[in-house]
Each structure stands twice: as C-alpha cells, then as structure tokens.
Amino acid sequence: KARVYTFGNKTADGDSRMRNLLGGKGANLAEMSKIGIPVPPGFTITTEVCTEYNSLGMDATVGLLKNEVEAAVSGIEKTMGTQFGDNDNPLLLSVRSGARVSMPGMMDTVLNLGLNDEAVIGLAKRTRNERFAWDSYRRFIQMYAGVVLGMKPETKQDIDPFEEIIEHLKEKRGITMDTEFTVQDLQDLVYDFKDVVKKRSGLPFPTDPWEQLWGSIMAVFDSWNGDRAVYYRKMNGYPGDWGTAVNVQAMVYGNMGDNSGTGVCFTRDAGTGENLFNGEYLINAQGEDVVAGVRTPQQITQIGSKRWAELAQVEENDRINDFPSLEELMPSIYKELYSYQDTLEKHYNDMQDMEFTIQDGKLWILQTRNGKRTGAAMVKIAMDLLKEGMVNEQEALLMLDPNKLDELLHPIFDPNALKRAHVIAQGLPASPGAATGQLVFFADEAKKYKNSILTRIETSPEDVEGMNHAKGILTARGGMTSHAAVVARGMGKCCVSGAGALKINYKTRTLSVDGKEYHEGDWISLNGSTGNIIEGKVATIEPELSGEFAELMELSEKYTKMEVRTNADSPKDAKVARGFGAQGIGLTRTEHMFFEVDRIKAMREMILADTVKGRRMALEDLLPMQRADFEGIFEAMEGLPVTVRLLDPPLHEFVPHQLATQKELAEDLHISLSAVKNKVAELQEFNPMLGHRGCRLGNTYPEITEMQTRAIIEAALNLKEKGITAKPEIMVPLIGTFAEYEMQEDIIRSTAQQVFEERNDSIDFSVGTMIEIPRAALMADKIAEKAEFFSFGTNDLTQMTYGYSRDDASKFLPIYIEKGILPSDPFEVIDQDGVGQLVSMGTERGRKTKADLKVGICGEHGGEPSSVEFCHKNQMNYVSCSPFRVPIARIAAAQAAI
Numbered sequence: 001k002a003r004v005y006t007f008g009n010k011t012a013d014g015d016s017r018m019r020n021l022l023g024g025k026g027a028n029l030a031e032m033s034k035i036g037i038p039v040p041p042g043f044t045i046t047t048e049v050c051t052e053y054n055s056l057g058m059d060a061t062v063g064l065l066k067n068e069v070e071a072a073v074s075g076i077e078k079t080m081g082t083q084f085g086d087n088d089n090p091l092l093l094s095v096r097s098g099a100r101v102s103m104p105g106m107m108d109t110v111l112n113l114g115l116n117d118e119a120v121i122g123l124a125k126r127t128r129n130e131r132f133a134w135d136s137y138r139r140f141i142q143m144y145a146g147v148v149l150g151m152k153p154e155t156k157q158d159i160d161p162f163e164e165i166i167e168h169l170k171e172k173r174g175i176t177m178d179t180e181f182t183v184q185d186l187q188d189l190v191y192d193f194k195d196v197v198k199k200r201s202g203l204p205f206p207t208d209p210w211e212q213l214w215g216s217i218m219a220v221f222d223s224w225n226g227d228r229a230v231y232y233r234k235m236n237g238y239p240g241d242w243g244t245a246v247n248v249q250a251m252v253y254g255n256m257g258d259n260s261g262t263g264v265c266f267t268r269d270a271g272t273g274e275n276l277f278n279g280e281y282l283i284n285a286q287g288e289d290v291v292a293g294v295r296t297p298q299q300i301t302q303i304g305s306k307r308w309a310e311l312a313q314v315e316e317n318d319r320i321n322d323f324p325s326l327e328e329l330m331p332s333i334y335k336e337l338y339s340y341q342d343t344l345e346k347h348y349n350d351m352q353d354m355e356f357t358i359q360d361g362k363l364w365i366l367q368t369r370n371g372k373r374t375g376a377a378m379v380k381i382a383m384d385l386l387k388e389g390m391v392n393e394q395e396a397l398l399m400l401d402p403n404k405l406d407e408l409l410h411p412i413f414d415p416n417a418l419k420r421a422h423v424i425a426q427g428l429p430a431s432p433g434a435a436t437g438q439l440v441f442f443a444d445e446a447k448k449y450k451n452s453i454l455t456r457i458e459t460s461p462e463d464v465e466g467m468n469h470a471k472g473i474l475t476a477r478g479g480m481t482s483h484a485a486v487v488a489r490g491m492g493k494c495c496v497s498g499a500g501a502l503k504i505n506y507k508t509r510t511l512s513v514d515g516k517e518y519h520e521g522d523w524i525s526l527n528g529s530t531g532n533i534i535e536g537k538v539a540t541i542e543p544e545l546s547g548e549f550a551e552l553m554e555l556s557e558k559y560t561k562m563e564v565r566t567n568a569d570s571p572k573d574a575k576v577a578r579g580f581g582a583q584g585i586g587l588t589r590t591e592h593m594f595f596e597v598d599r600i601k602a603m604r605e606m607i608l609a610d611t612v613k614g615r616r617m618a619l620e621d622l623l624p625m626q627r628a629d630f631e632g633i634f635e636a637m638e639g640l641p642v643t644v645r646l647l648d649p650p651l652h653e654f655v656p657h658q659l660a661t662q663k664e665l666a667e668d669l670h671i672s673l674s675a676v677k678n679k680v681a682e683l684q685e686f687n688p689m690l691g692h693r694g695c696r697l698g699n700t701y702p703e704i705t706e707m708q709t710r711a712i713i714e715a716a717l718n719l720k721e722k723g724i725t726a727k728p729e730i731m732v733p734l735i736g737t738f739a740e741y742e743m744q745e746d747i748i749r750s751t752a753q754q755v756f757e758e759r760n761d762s763i764d765f766s767v768g769t770m771i772e773i774p775r776a777a778l779m780a781d782k783i784a785e786k787a788e789f790f791s792f793g794t795n796d797l798t799q800m801t802y803g804y805s806r807d808d809a810s811k812f813l814p815i816y817i818e819k820g821i822l823p824s825d826p827f828e829v830i831d832q833d834g835v836g837q838l839v840s841m842g843t844e845r846g847r848k849t850k851a852d853l854k855v856g857i858c859g860e861h862g863g864e865p866s867s868v869e870f871c872h873k874n875q876m877n878y879v880s881c882s883p884f885r886v887p888i889a890r891i892a893a894a895q896a897a898i
C-alpha cells in the first residue's frame with residue numbers, strides 16, 4: 001500500500017476524490033496539478049500514516065516511509081533543478097498539515113526547511129539576494145524551534161524568546177519594522193536564535209536537512225492532537241481518528257524582491273456572495289505576512305482597490321502610488337491568475353479560496369479550496385451558481401449549511417439608533433453582522449461578560465476559543481484575509497479588522513483612539529458590514545431577508561417530503577414562524593400562558609383549592625384568558641393546524657417558594673400563611689420531572705382538562721363566527737399507558753360535545769398524544785387504536801431513555817463530551833442509535849395499527865439538521881421547531897429528501 005503520493009509538473013498520483021486519504025489540501029494539489037495549474041511540486045503522506053504514527057511512534061514510522069519519501073524528494077529535485085542538502089543550489093521544502101476538512105491555522109507548518117549555515121550562503125548566491133536568504137533562515141529557525149522543538153509560548157501573555165530578541169534588536173537599532181533589518185542584523189538574529197535553541201533544548205540546532213525533514217513531518221502529525229486542533233474538532237464535531245495528512249512541497253518565495261509577492265484570492269466575495277474576483281496581496285512578502293496582518297495588504301483587482309480606498313479614505317493618487325492593485329502593477333501575472341481562478345471555479349463548481357505566490361516573475365498556485373463564506377454569501381452564491389447553470393437545483397440546495405442560515409436571521413443595528421451613534425473609528429468590514437458588548441483584551445477572558453467584544457492588535461489560532469465566546473471581534477491590524485477575518489466569517493461572527501487608528505494597550509487593558517480612552521468592560525458596538533466602530537450600546541432590529549433566501553426556501557419546497565411546523569406559545573411567535581414558512585404549529589405549550597403576572601394568581605388559587613368546587617371556581621377565572629390566548633394563536637395561524645398541548649409541568653412550579661410571596665398570596669386569598677406553607681410543602685417533589693405532571697395532572701384533576709378543552713373549542717367556534725378557520729389538534733402530554741390516554745381523550749371528547757351542544761355548532765378537531773416516555777413508544781400499537789396523531793417529545797424521551805435529568809445534565813454532559821463518552825449533547829442532536837430506536841419503533845408500531853397515523857416531532861431536535869434528516873428517514877409527516885429555526889429545518893428537510 002502506498003503511503004506517499006506525488007504531484008507537480010502537471011501530473012499526480014492522486015486526485016480530488018481522495019480527500020479522506022490525502023486530506024483536502026493534498027487532494028486538491030493533486031487535482032490542480034492534473035488540470036494544468038502550476039503548483040510547486042511535492043508529495044503527500046497519507047492520513048493513514050498519521051494513525052500509524054500515533055500507535056507506532058517516530059522511529060518505526062520513519063522506517064515505513066523512508067524509501068517512498070526519498071524517491072519523492074528526488075522527484076521534486078528533478079522538477080525544480082535544485083538539490084536537497086546541496087550547499088550551492090539547495091532545494092528548500094515546506095511541510096504542512098492537511099486534514100480532510102480545512103482547519104485554518106489549527107495545526108503546524110514549517111517553512112524554508114533545508115537551510116543551515118552553508119546552504120544559506122548557497123541560496124544567497126543563487127538568488128543574488130543575501131538579505132532574503134538570511135531572512136528565510138532566521139524565519140526557519142524560529143518556526144522549527146516553535147513547532148518541532150516545542151519552544152512556542154503557551155499563552156499569548158507569555159513571551160516568545162525569538163520575538164524578544166527581535167524587539168531588542170529593533171530597539172538597539174532604533175527601527176520599528178522587520179524590513180529595516182540589514183543583512184548583518186539578520187545574521188546576528190540567526191546567531192542569537194541558535195544560541196537560545198541550544199540553551200533551552202540542550203542541543204545544537206539541527207543542520208542535517210533530513211533530520212529537519214523527519215522532525216517536521218512528525219511534528220505536523222503531533223499537531224493533530226494539539227490543544228487547538230482538538231478544540232476545533234470538538235467545536236465542529238470532527239472525529240479524532242480522521243488524522244491529518246502531511247504535504248511536503250518545494251518552497252517558492254514571494255519575498256525575493258520587488259518582482260515577487262504573495263496573496264490570497266476568492267473567486268467571489270466571501271462576505272456578500274457578489275460574483276466578483278477579489279483578494280489581497282503583498283509585494284516582497286511570504287504567505288504568513290498576509291495572514292498575520294503585519295503589513296496592510298493591497299487589493300488584487302482595480303475595482304477592489306478603488307472600493308478599499310473609498311472605505312479607507314485614501315486619495316486616488318496615493319492609492320495608485322502606495323497601494324496599486326495587482327491588476328495595475330503586474331498586468332500579465334494578473335491575467336494569468338484571473339484565468340486560473342476561472343478554470344478552478346468552473347472545475348470545482350463552487351467559490352474558490354486560493355493562495356498564490358509570485359517568485360521572481362513566475363506565478364505559482366499554492367492551494368485552492370471551497371471558500372468559507374458568510375450565511376448571506378452562502379445563499380447568494382448557491383442561487384447565482386444555479387442561475388449560471390454551474391449547479392442544478394439539488395446541488396444548489398445541498399451547498400447550503402442549514403445551520404449557517406441562522407446568521408441571516410439575527411438582528412442588525414436599528415438604523416434609527418445608528419443615526420445617533422458616535423463612530424469612533426473605522427476598520428475593514430471583515431465579517432458582517434452587528435455586535436454590541438463589553439471590551440475584553442484577552443481571548444481567555446471573553447467569557448467574563450455575557451456579551452463581550454474581543455479586542456486584539458491581531459488574533460492567532462490560540463484565540464479561537466475566546467473568539468467563539470465573544471459577540472464580536474475587533475483588531476487593529478490585518479486585512480480581510482487576516483486570521484481574525486477568516487475565522488470570524490467561518491463562525492458567522494461579526495468582525496471589524498485592521499482598524500489602524502486604535503491604540504491597544506494590553507498592560508493597562510485600554511483602547512485609545514483620538515485621545516479618548518476606553519477600558520475593559522466599557523460598551524462598544526461593531527458593524528461588521530461597514531467596518532464602523534461605535535461608542536456604547538446600539539439597539540438592534542430583526543434583519544430583512546434577501547430575494548435569494550426566499551427563492552431557496554421556495555426551491556426547498558419542491559423537494560421536501562415533510563412539513564415544517566413551529567413550536568409557538570404566542571400569536572407573535574406564530575406570526576414570525578409563519579413568515580418563515582411554517583406550515584402550522586406542532587406544539588403550543590399552554591403552561592407558559594399561566595406564568596404571566598395577571599394569571600398566576602388564578603392559577604395559584606386553583607392549585608391551593610382543597611375541593612373540586614374550589615378548583616372549578618378558580619378555573620372559571622382562567623377560562624376566558626385561555627380562550628383569548630387560543631383565539632390569538634388560531635387567528636395568527638388561520639387555516640393551518642395548531643397542536644395545543646394540555647397542561648404539562650408539575651404544579652409546584654406555580655406556587656411561591658419565598659416567604660414574602662407566600663405571605664402576599666395568603667393575604668390575596670384570605671387564607672392563613674400556614675395553609676399556604678402546608679400546600680407548598682405538600683407539592684414538594686423529590687423528582688419533579690418524574691412526578692405529578694403531564695396527563696397525570698389531567699387525570700387526577702379532570703377539571704383542568706375540561707377547562708382547557710372548553711377554551712380551545714370555544715375559541716375555534718368564536719373564530720368560525722368571524723369566518724376564520726381554526727384547526728385545533730388537542731395533544732395529551734406524557735402518557736405511558738393506554739388507559740392514561742383513553743381517560744384524557746374521553747374528557748376531551750365529552751367536553752367538546754357539551755360545548756357543541758351549548759353553541760349548537762361544531763368544528764373539526766383531532767385528539768392525539770405525545771410519545772415521550774419509553775413505555776409509550778413500546779406500546780405505540782395499542783395507543784394508536786385511539787390516538788389520531790403522535791408527536792415525539794424527544795426532550796423527555798431523551799431524558800427518560802438515558803436517565804439524564806434535563807435540568808441537571810449540564811453538570812456532567814460537557815465533561816462526557818470532552819472525554820468522548822458521548823459524541824454530542826443528546827438533548828441537541830438526537831441519539832439515533834438509542835433514543836432513535838424508540839422513535840422508529842413507535843412510528844412503525846403506531847402505523848401498524850393505523851396506517852395513516854400522522855407522526856411528527858416537537859422536541860428541540862426538530863430544528864437540528866441531522867435530527868431532521870433522521871425524522872425524514874423515519875417517514876415522519878412533520879418536524880416542529882422554534883420560529884427562528886424554521887428556515888433551517890426547511891432546508892435540512894429538503895436536503896434529506898434529495
């Protein structure tokens with residue numbers, strides 16, 4: 001079996017279908033080489049070797065790889081006309097990670113590998129650029145020591161020994177920029193760097209290129225299990241046994257003088273989706289200079305350059321002189337790059353994110369991948385590609401990550417509030433959206449406030465966890481392709497980058513701009529769509545959805561088999577959901593209606609009553625309120641089915657537990673405080689989730705079910721008089737036995753009948769039940785003899801199948817997930833293996849009795865894409881989820897059906 005796959009010179013061993021084996025980067029390099037894109041030659045060590053390495057260790061792995069790697073290196077030597085380990089004409093290599101999915105910045109890279117005290121002189125002679133050679137050498141020592149010898153600082157606050165030496169030298173020489181170092185300075189740096197390595201590791205810096213190569217390969221494998229990569233995997237649910245591939249490639253240099261450069265480009269706008277080739281580059285620089293945001297990059301296209309100048313308020317003359325676009329500066333290279341981006345987008349039928357380097361006038365494409373994009377761009381690009389004929393309808397729908405639609409549904413700044421906003425500075429609109437929060441300056445402190453704005457000079461991969469917690473990200477340095485910008489867009493998080501006017505002081509934890517100082521904890525607002533940085537809090541409003549969004553939603557309808565309903569307890573929520581295309585309500589939790597201040601009193605009176613008569617009197621007061629509630633909801637959902645669930649939670653949730661409120665209640669009801677206290681004590685339960693709740697209430701206090709049924713039926717009849725059709729479905733919660741259900745159904749039907757007789761009119765309604773206790777799933781065939789529909793309450797079903805209390809599981813679930821005992825939170829993503837069996841069995845058994853039994857889901861899982869797919873597979877009629885997840889569920893339902 002091959003462990004090494006070579007590419008370059010317009011041929012390759014692998015291709016893009018081999019992502020799992022070669023990693024995304026390796027597979028793409030092979031594919032690009034095959035279709036004639038000029039990639040620097042190299043080879044990929046497979047992901048399987050990463051797994052082998054994890055169990056065998058370094059020496060055995062080197063033994064397995066030796067012959068193949070040596071052959072591959074000599075192949076690169078032939079293509080490049082250089083030699084690995086040769087002092088006069090050295091071949092230099094890069095060693096990079098490459099998992100099957102892109103994990104930007106999460107793993108390690110070593111560049112300029114192969115340099116030592118002799119080779120650096122050879123390189124300087126050959127390139128006639130001494131400065132460049134020594135700069136490469138000092139960068140290599142710094143990187144190799146950090147990655148392979150473990151000399152990277154652990155946290156941002158720690159001091160990097162190499163950066164310290166650099167700062168020291170700059171101070172001594174009275175300069176501020178790396179580019180101002182002379183050759184002698186760089187040679188001094190190399191000397192000092194090697195000295196630090198020797199002092200810290202006890203060994204001299206390795207001079208043998210093969211030792212350097214093997215060390216780097218193994219370090220990249222190690223970085224698969226580094227903290228950053230593990231955190232990123234967990235965040236995205238990627239399993240650890242995927243492993244990473246290692247890509248070894250000939251170095252090409254963008255820092256060989258003014259005829260060289262490097263950049264990043266996108267075939268379309270990753271922020272808006274606009275079909276406009278765009279990107280950034282730097283002359284005489286290496287790739288990491290663009291990403292690290294140390295220098296302000298220039299735009300690739302002239303249009304991009306003009307737009308940038310407008311935002312940055314740079315005069316046209318200054319723009320052309322100081323920040324010319326690549327199109328203006330190197331027109332023929334630009335043309336060539338343009339044709340490759342066109343070829344690549346058409347080849348992959350998706351927006352590409354490419355990296356390139358120009359080495360002494362020759363263009364090399366370093367990598368291409370499907371570009372990360374915002375939710376808005378995702379929607380526009382899918383629809384545009386469909387219209388351009390690049391993808392078909394199914395492919396367009398499958399391009400969507402349903403969860404990302406969430407971004408589009410989130411608030412933006414209220415334009416009126418914005419008019420009064422005081423803009424203190426402007427940065428780049430790096431990732432759209434609006435964020436308002438309190439300033440923090442360190443990633444590990446982002447959790448300090450509920451809403452925080454992580455403010456950094458620049459960000460790096462160690463900051464990812466903090467970025468995830470923050471509401472928004474603000475950086476003083478870096479362009480649209482800086483780490484902060486790329487990661488924020490991936491997270492769908494608002495980000496303003498490169499706000500050069502900001503002075504950030506980590507020591508005093510302050511941000512100053514124009515002489516005004518802001519401290520940690522101060523409120524600030526970011527507009528990621530314009531780049532504005534605003535003082536204080538700014539009000540937000542709901543977003544408006546684009547035409548493409550509506551088109552995709554409509555398209556989803558064509559393929560989807562399931563209905564998407566919503567869980568809504570108020571006319572307002574019902575209307576929002578209907579606006580998003582909900583086709584009914586799958587769950588109205590009636591208990592929420594009793595918690596409102598003006599009602600809780602009547603509710604408490606009902607609970608505290610000792611007799612049926614007393615309870616009935618209190619329920620009389622509640623009836624008109626309930627009826628009005630239902631009228632509102634039925635009207636909002638006119639013509640669509642509305643599933644109303646009878647009272648579910650344990651009664652003790654409604655009674656006061658504090659002395660002061662108990663006293664108040666006693667006075668209100670003209671009873672003694674001790675009577676109140678006794679009742680509260682009586683209602684106390686050891687295990688309320690398994691206690692006196694659900695249909696157990698309705699069966700012990702039938703008058704509650706009677707009142708609720710009456711309210712539902714009367715509301716529907718009242719609307720009927722107004723010409724509005726209500727379609728109530730009355731749902732009995734938490735049944736475990738047939739008899740429990742039967743008794744509730746009898747009460748419901750006889751009450752309805754009574755109301756029909758009183759009103760001399762009738763409406764259609766149905767009666768069904770929730771399946772949320774394992775026993776109900778097991779007895780589904782029996783229950784379906786009477787129930788007209790099932791709705792899986794997967795919140796309770798998960799709770800009772802696992803035996804995890806919904807209210808207490810947060811104490812141990814995160815630890816379980818971290819330790820790999822659970823793949824994800826089963827209250828969020830349905831456990832298809834276990835709980836899923838009960839869902840499948842319940843559905844099958846129910847339909848064995850009643851072939852046309854309507855089945856749906858109304859637990860939180862109803863809006864989670866993988867769970868929606870599971871519901872589709874089980875041939876459910878509908879899923880029901882919270883209003884803002886309706887679009888997500890609609891797309892997920894369509895994808896499941898394709």
Ligand code: PEP
Nearest residue numbers: 772793794795796858859
């Ligand atoms: C459920 O248990 O899944 C459900 C929808 O009901 P609730 O969350 O109200 O218990």
Ligand code: MG
Nearest residue numbers: 772793795796
């Ligand atoms: Mg429930």
